[in-house]
Amino acid sequence: MAHTKEGRKKLLNRVRRIKGQIDALEMALEQEISDCSAVLQQIASIRGAVGGLMMTVLEGHIREHIGAENISPKQRNADTEQVISVLRSYVK
Incomplete structure (x- = not known):
């Protein structure tokens, strides 16, 4: 988190x-006039945007928590396991 x-x-x-x-994608699907390639492109754009958001938050978490010098090894391990768990669920 920032x-x-x-x-x-x-x-x-x-x-x-x-x-x-997402709202634009929903409207395109509701109107049923968008061609498949436009819908697919919109889905790909959304996926990329969500992935970018995930990386931004993940990088901040790693730098601020796991990479912090003032945390105990126990806390660092707990934070590392938490990130690994989230990443596993994200890439499923």
Whole structure:
């Protein structure tokens, strides 16, 4: 998670853009006039945007928690296991 007000603002802006992409996809499917390639492209764009969001949050978590110098080895191991668990569920 972004640990600054500006970081949170950037994440929320990304989420809102993704929401807009999903809303556009929903409208395209409801109207039934979009061709398949346009729908597929929109889905690919959404997937890429979500992946980018995931990487941004993951990088921040690793840098701020796992990579922090002031945490105990026990806490570092717990945080590492948590990230591994999330990554396993993400790539399924």
